[in-house]
Structure formats: structure tokens, C-alpha cells
Amino acid sequence: VYEFDRATDVSAVAPGRYRGSLDPAWAIADKPNGGYLLAVLTRAAITELGPAYPHPLAVSAHFLSAPERGADVELSVEPLRSGRRAAQTRATLWAADGTRCVEELVTAGTLSPTADPWWAGLPPVELPAPEECVLMPVRPPNARFDVHLMGVVEERLDPSRLSFTLGEPDGIAEVRGWARLADGRDWDPLSLLVAIDALPPATFPLGWMGWVPTIELTAYVRALPAPGPVRVRQRARLVEDGWVDELCEVWDSRGRLVAQATQLAGVRIPEGRAPAAGPPAGASP
Amino acid sequence: VYEFDRATDVSAVAPGRYRGSLDPAWAIADKPNGGYLLAVLTRAAITELGPAYPHPLAVSAHFLSAPERGADVELSVEPLRSGRRAAQTRATLWAADGTRCVEELVTAGTLSPTADPWWAGLPPVELPAPEECVLMPVRPPNARFDVHLMGVVEERLDPSRLSFTLGEPDGIAEVRGWARLADGRDWDPLSLLVAIDALPPATFPLGWMGWVPTIELTAYVRALPAPGPVRVRQRARLVEDGWVDELCEVWDSRGRLVAQATQLAGVRIPEGRAPAAGPPAGASP
Numbered sequence: 001v002y003e004f005d006r007a008t009d010v011s012a013v014a015p016g017r018y019r020g021s022l023d024p025a026w027a028i029a030d031k032p033n034g035g036y037l038l039a040v041l042t043r044a045a046i047t048e049l050g051p052a053y054p055h056p057l058a059v060s061a062h063f064l065s066a067p068e069r070g071a072d073v074e075l076s077v078e079p080l081r082s083g084r085r086a087a088q089t090r091a092t093l094w095a096a097d098g099t100r101c102v103e104e105l106v107t108a109g110t111l112s113p114t115a116d117p118w119w120a121g122l123p124p125v126e127l128p129a130p131e132e133c134v135l136m137p138v139r140p141p142n143a144r145f146d147v148h149l150m151g152v153v154e155e156r157l158d159p160s161r162l163s164f165t166l167g168e169p170d171g172i173a174e175v176r177g178w179a180r181l182a183d184g185r186d187w188d189p190l191s192l193l194v195a196i197d198a199l200p201p202a203t204f205p206l207g208w209m210g211w212v213p214t215i216e217l218t219a220y221v222r223a224l225p226a227p228g229p230v231r232v233r234q235r236a237r238l239v240e241d242g243w244v245d246e247l248c249e250v251w252d253s254r255g256r257l258v259a260q261a262t263q264l265a266g267v268r269i270p271e272g273r274a275p276a277a278g279p280p281a282g283a284s285p
Numbered sequence: 286v287y288e289f290d291r292a293t294d295v296s297a298v299a300p301g302r303y304r305g306s307l308d309p310a311w312a313i314a315d316k317p318n319g320g321y322l323l324a325v326l327t328r329a330a331i332t333e334l335g336p337a338y339p340h341p342l343a344v345s346a347h348f349l350s351a352p353e354r355g356a357d358v359e360l361s362v363e364p365l366r367s368g369r370r371a372a373q374t375r376a377t378l379w380a381a382d383g384t385r386c387v388e389e390l391v392t393a394g395t396l397s398p399t400a401d402p403w404w405a406g407l408p409p410v411e412l413p414a415p416e417e418c419v420l421m422p423v424r425p426p427n428a429r430f431d432v433h434l435m436g437v438v439e440e441r442l443d444p445s446r447l448s449f450t451l452g453e454p455d456g457i458a459e460v461r462g463w464a465r466l467a468d469g470r471d472w473d474p475l476s477l478l479v480a481i482d483a484l485p486p487a488t489f490p491l492g493w494m495g496w497v498p499t500i501e502l503t504a505y506v507r508a509l510p511a512p513g514p515v516r517v518r519q520r521a522r523l524v525e526d527g528w529v530d531e532l533c534e535v536w537d538s539r540g541r542l543v544a545q546a547t548q549l550a551g552v553r554i555p556e557g558r559a560p561a562a563g564p565p566a567g568a569s570p
Binding site: 220235 | 365404
């Protein structure tokens with residue numbers, strides 16, 4: 001049994017009711033990772049839907065209250081509609097004290113193992129070879145907490161986008177790199193929900209190293225990923241009024257786009273603090 | 286009273302229950318526009334939340350069954366959580382026969398009228414002046430149905446991205462142009478939910494002129510828009526296995542990013558049909 005399957009295991013306790021235990025490894029400091037919570041919830045949703053709709057196609061979650069790392073949780077699933085190509089459900093993750101933590105809507109269906117792109121407009125992000133990238137540690141230099149997630153998701157990030165780790169943020173709101181599950185499990189539609197939220201925030205290269213709690217996360221799984229590591233790119237487009245968006249794209253080892261995501265997150269930047277200066281005008285990032 | 290306010294009017298009939306009537310003008314052929322349904326539902330959600338959380342910040346909807354154009358509908362709103370900066374609700378739009386048509390999750394809060402971007406990475410899309418753009422008609426040339434929505438949303442699209450209207454699709458999955466409400470009402474956070482889904486599908490320039498029904502639509506409203514028309518850009522990134530995504534961005538008359546959206550939609554392209562050839566390699570779209 002692989003770590004991801006153990007960490008997202010849920011047991012049916014009644015029709016539409018599940019129980020699970022959040023795995024402390026899939027967390028950052030004392031907070032479970034948002035993509036991991038998405039995967040746990042979606043596993044309950046997919047289980048409830050049954051084998052006719054095995055893959056999440058579109059998942060939209062709103063984060064209400066962060067559950068504790070390692071906590072026992074309950075999950076409720078409400079089927080909304082079943083159609084020919086897709087079925088929709090709502091799923092909610094509850095803390096043991098009855099606090100509603102995450103609610104999501106899921107459209108599920110079947111991704112074809114033989115599908116090819118009819119039209120693809122987004123070439124895979126260019127990356128140095130994995131061995132030329134920087135392996136992310138569980139305890140980043142100068143950090144005051146552990147990124148436990150890096151023990152189960154192996155990330156090798158493009159060093160040209162990591163100057164913020166040296167205290168020299170470059171003002172380019174993009175992080176990118178390779179990701180694989182550390183125990184060798186291949187990616188699949190469910191675990192890609194972790195890949196789309198596993199990179200450091202794209203606000204780090206802007207010089208803001210603070211916490212960026214997700215309030216909304218939407219993921220589309222577009223194809224069954226081929227075995228091997230995925231390429232991941234995460235970018236921000238606007239930081240304003242206490243909020244930042246991040247756009248994430250994931251390509252498999254064949255260079256195919258297999259997942260896309262967008263999130264809105266809170267960011268509390270102190271008054272008077274300016275972003276890192278970006279590249280000179282005309283420079284190609 | 287402006288058209289948009291009339292068309293999205295909902296009446297409370299009980300705690301958390303509303304009634305409304307879909308306006309036939311906010312439709313394409315016999316289907317209400319997805320962004321319009323989002324606005325009606327979100328108006329009920331925001332009304333239920335009350336004045337402490339006046340603006341939708343993040344809205345994620347899954348479309349289950351298209352209601353009829355002009356139909357009477359019921360709306361239910363379930364508050365999920367109220368916090369200091371934001372509140373979350375779930376809202377559902379029902380047809381008169383009890384069919385669940387659309388369900389959405391909303392995070393609402395207050396956008397500051399004095400906020401400035403802390404960091405902005407997405408310059409406004411370049412467009413010819415509105416008078417050099419092409420006004421979209423209610424009955425497009427060669428179409429077999431009316432795009433009623435163009436009677437209430439005035440769109441002037443960049444002619445360099447409209448070769449598909451001449452039967453010569455250019456293979457660039459992008460449409461872009463100016464949008465304003467036809468009766469002169471200014472954009473606001475609620476009506477921006479229409480702006481993010483009002484352009485022709487980005488699959489048209491790929492040579493596929495068929496129906497593209499939305500199954501998931503997520504919108505972020507990032508700032509209070511200034512008076513005047515907005516710039517809108519809609520792009521697709523992948524068409525595969527019967528699905529297409531579209532990414533939409535909206536800038537106000539000051540050139541500020543005020544809304545962002547992503548959607549996943551179904552697309553049924555017949556076997557053997559190829560996309561329009563794109564620009565030659567190296568050409569800048």
C-alpha cells in the first residue's frame with residue numbers, strides 16, 4: 001500500500017457518511033495541505049458515486065476552517081445528479097467537534113486511456129533535468145517550521161526560480177519544477193489533486209514569505225497521466241486588497257497537460273512593505 | 286431600474302428561500318447564459334448574507350441541468366460560515382419542477398474602494414479603440430439562432446481575432462474585446478459575473494462552431510471596477526476527450542485586473558474533424 005492511498009483512505013459508516021484520519025505527513029507546519037484535503041474529500045465523493053464515474057474531472061472547494069494536522073474527520077457526500085457522461089456530488093469535510101472545514105462540488109466521469117489532444121495550446125514548462133533541480137527539504141533553510149509534505153511529495157524545483165531561498169527574491173511570481181510521489185506511486189487523477197497545490201506559493205519570489213491560506217481551489221483533471229514525474233508551474237497574477245490568485249498547470253512525462261488549477265488565497269502584507277523588484281523591462285523571465 | 290438589476294431580481298419567500306424569473310434577454314438561443322445564472326444565484330447568496338459581506342470574492346458553480354430561457358426558478362441558500370474577512374454560503378437554483386439546475390459555493394466579503402494592487406503581473410489585453418472593434422449582433426451572420434445576450438451586453442470584439450466569423454478560423458484560441466452593459470449601467474462585482482462568460486467560445490477560432498455547454502465555472506472578483514467599459518480576454522488551453530477549458534480575464538477602464546475566471550465545458554467534435562491550422566511557428570499571435 002502506497003502512502004497516498006493510506007493517507008486518503010476513508011471508511012463508509014452509513015450511506016453518504018465516511019470517516020477518515022488526516023495523515024500528519026501531508027501537512028505544512030500544523031495545517032493539512034489544501035490539495036491533500038481536496039484528495040481526501042474527493043476520494044469520498046468518488047467512492048460514493050461508484051465505478052461508473054471513477055475520475056474527478058472538475059473539483060471546486062471552499063475552505064472554511066482548517067482542520068488540525070492528524071485529526072480524525074468525518075465526510076458527508078450528497079449526490080446531486082447522474083448523467084451519461086458525468087455525475088455531480090457535493091462533499092463536506094467535518095472536524096470531530098462538528099466544525100465544517102471544507103466543502104466542495106465535484107463533477108466526475110471517465111477519462112479515456114486512449115484520448116489524444118484535439119488541440120493543445122500550452123506547451124509544457126521548460127525545466128532543467130531533475131538532477132539539475134533543487135530537492136525541496138522538509139525543513140527549509142531559515143524556516144521555523146517543517147514542510148512535512150516534502151517527505152511524501154518529492155519536489156525538484158528549477159533553481160533559476162529559487163533566488164528567494166537565498167533571501168534574494170527576483171520579483172517573478174512563478175515557481176516551477178518536477179514532482180513525484182516519494183514512494184514511487186504513479187500519479188493518477190485523484191493524486192493530481194495534490195500536485196496542483198504542492199509547490200511553494202508564487203508570492204515567495206515577490207519577497208513575501210508569509211502564510212498564504214487558500215480560500216478557494218478549483219482543479220480540472222484533463223487526462224490520465226503517464227507514469228513518471230510531472231512538471232508543475234504555479235504563477236500569481238495579482239496581489240491586491242489582501243488576496244492573491246495562483247494559477248497552476250501540470251504536465252505528465254509525455255509533455256501532456258493533465259491538470260489545471262486556480263486558487264484564491266489570503267495574504268496579509270504589512271503596510272509599507274513593497275514587493276521585490278522584477279526583471280528589467282523587456283527581459284524575458 | 287437597469288436591465289441587469291431587473292433580470293437578477295430575486296424575492297425572499299422564506300428564510301434561505303428565494304424566487305426569481307429568468308429574463309429571456311440573458312440567453313443564447315433557448316439557454317440562459319451561464320454567467321447570468323451565476324449572477325442570479327449569487328444575488329440570492331449575497332442577499333441572504335446581508336450587508337456585512339456585500340461582494341462575491343470567489344464563486345464556483347457546477348451546472349447540472351440547463352433551465353429554460355425565461356423560466357420561473359427557486360433558489361435556496363445555505364450559510365456555511367461567517368468570519369471576520371469573509372463568509373461562505375452554498376446556493377442552488379431549481380427549476381419549477383424541482384430539478385436541481387445549478388449549485389454554487391460562494392465566498393463573499395468586502396472589496397475596498399481604495400485598494401491598489403500591491404503587485405500586478407498581468408497587463409491589460411491590448412485592443413483597438415472600441416470604435417475600431419466589431420459590435421456583436423444578436424443574430425450573427427450565418428447563425429441559426431439568436432444570441433439574445435448581445436442585446437443587453439454590448440460587445441465590441443477585436444477584429445484581428447474574428448476571422449472565424451468569415452469562415453476562416455485562424456487557429457488561435459483567443460477572443461477579446463470591450464464589454465459594457467447596453468443600457469449604460471456600470472459594472473460592479475455582481476455584474477462582472479456576466480462579463481466573465483459573455484464572449485464567444487475560444488473554440489470558434491479553432492474552427493469548431495458548435496455548442497460548448499459549461500459544466501464548471503469559477504470566478505474571482507478582485508477589485509471594484511471603475512466606471513466605463515471593461516476589456517475581456519477569453520482563451521482555451523486544451524481541447525481533449527470531449528472537454529475544453531477557458532480562462533477569462535477582465536480589466537476595468539483604469540487597466541486594472543478586476544475579475545478572473547476559469548471554466549470547463551463539454552465539446553463534441555465529430556471524429557476526423559481537425560482544428561484550424563494555427564499561425565506559423567515563431568509568429569506572435
